[in-house]
Amino acid sequence: MTELCEEGSRLYATALRSGRVPRGDVEAAPCLMELALLHPDPDDPDLLRPVPPAVALAQRLNPLEREITERRRLSVRLADTFEPFMALGNQATTTSDALIVLEGSDRINAALNLATSQCRTEVLTLQPSGRVSELALMRGLERDQPLIERGVRIRTLYQHTARFNPEKLAYGDRLSNGKAEYRTTDEVVERMIICDETVAFVPAREDQQVALELRHPGLVRHLIKFFEYMWDRSVPMTAGAPYEAASDGITDIQYAIAKLLVEGHVDEAIARRLGMNVRTCRAHIAKLATALGSGSRAQLGYLIAQSGILEHEHEH
Template sequence: MPVEETRPATGHSPHGVEDLCEAAKELYARALSEGRVGVDEAVGTPCLMDFGLLQPAVTDLRWLEPVSPAVALHKLLRDAEKRIFDERHREARLTEAFEPLMRLDGPRTAPAESTAITVIDGLQRINLAIAKAMADAAQELLAVQPHNGRNLVSVQDSLERDQAFLDRGGRIRTLYQHTLRHSPAVVARYEILSGDAEVRTLNEVIERLLVIDRTVAFIPASRDRSVAVEIRHPALVEYLVMVFDRLWHMAVPMYPKAVQQPSVNGITPRQRAIAALLVEGHTDTAIADRLGMNVRTARVHIAKLAATLGSESRAQLGYLIGRSGILEEEREDERDQGRES
């Protein structure tokens, strides 16, 4: 789907999706209001088709139907993410290509800060860099591990490395999403590890983060985590530690002593988290991604939430969520968890 600009057309100047022309805005608004517009009416606004805001009607090709703004926005953002990923991958390839040339050129062209941020391309290289940093560490590992489908393998792969770190007197603090509180692989991992290890969970966490001895941090630089950034700049590492600490104080203890979140008026904590995202206008797919579950599970929770509140439609569900006060209860729980921490 093109995002940068529309194709040229008579009487229609090319523009980006963020600068949608007035004619297109008016026609799209009417399409949303009436449910469709004629194909001939959209001739002067090709941007609506280019940006995925209108699509041919399945039953009658003489008409165009509007795509939900939330769905269209999600697709456009995914396209933007792909372009960013491609640029980061290209940046990593360029860094790799020029690295031997910079060594030949000598230290006169390499600034002292050049090792403060290093782009690492390839899972094997990333794992080797993390293993080396962990081998030299003996104080603290801070980790954020969002669910991405590979967690169940990765949590086992790092057991030996983390146990050696704990045996040297190190401390491990890890944040997961609530959806992993009962994951057999995650639970088994902390039953096997011995030493000073703590685990807490949140509805949502940031992308993967490792901070080792508060001197080096690793963050992903691509959506599939095949590219990472190693950070040794003290100010940046300190900032990431502060972010972790803020999340840690809001999180719910899971190990070594678990704290159970209570249901309120028949609505579970997970359903309250989903309710907050529904009110913000997120799609089922976006909700599932942010909470670390599959779309089918998210929809089951949405259906149960609707049944509990007596909702008969998606629009009514948003209204009933706001009227029920459950979002205020969710915020109060988070404040209480922060104070208890």
């Protein structure tokens, strides 16, 4: 205990002025006895005498000074222990600061929370269009809502299939107020989050349990340019164009599938890269075959290549 209550302060001042106070008066201020500021009068047990302030202060300070002295000794020992490693640590500072490996969802989320709490200008996000759990949605809202309130701009790029993901649509509705923009594209390579132009987060393993925190300015700038490239070729979430057929009867998503088919990807790989299930992917392939007049899967690839539809950007 280090503080006197109001009544204790008054009684101690009275005891110092008069030299003593009745024992009964102290019952209302037990702090005086706890701090050892009064002691019994040897001539009258019903009276208490004050301990001089200088003596009382010294009694309270002595253990603190001993602790401070011990802490200083510990500080010196720690400095001596780490001193041989300091030069080695300085040599590795650039590399270690530029790339940090984050293992486990708790550490990844903690790093993301810290980075977004320090963000002042803009957050850029690439998000594959898999299903989103309620927990992940709440974590995202807890992270992004304060950013919006601080005036930080958020730009998020999903795959076209996010337009049929109720969780992502609900998330966009919660945050869309001018500072948050959502667009979709036919293909997203991987998840990525960039805060200001300072730090980027990318996954290092498919199960999302290991991530890389990147702070090298050149690398972050490169990732921002990649994001801007994809953003310029994306469609606002509110637009319906990606799933609406153009005059040739082919939609943007089917153009994306056609491109991957010509590159030799199988149905499962195409579905995974475009964020849809295999059944949906095959339904689009069937519509694409009908539009091009293909009677077989082998013929479809040939017709796509001969049609020239991939030689220019598809426009609605």
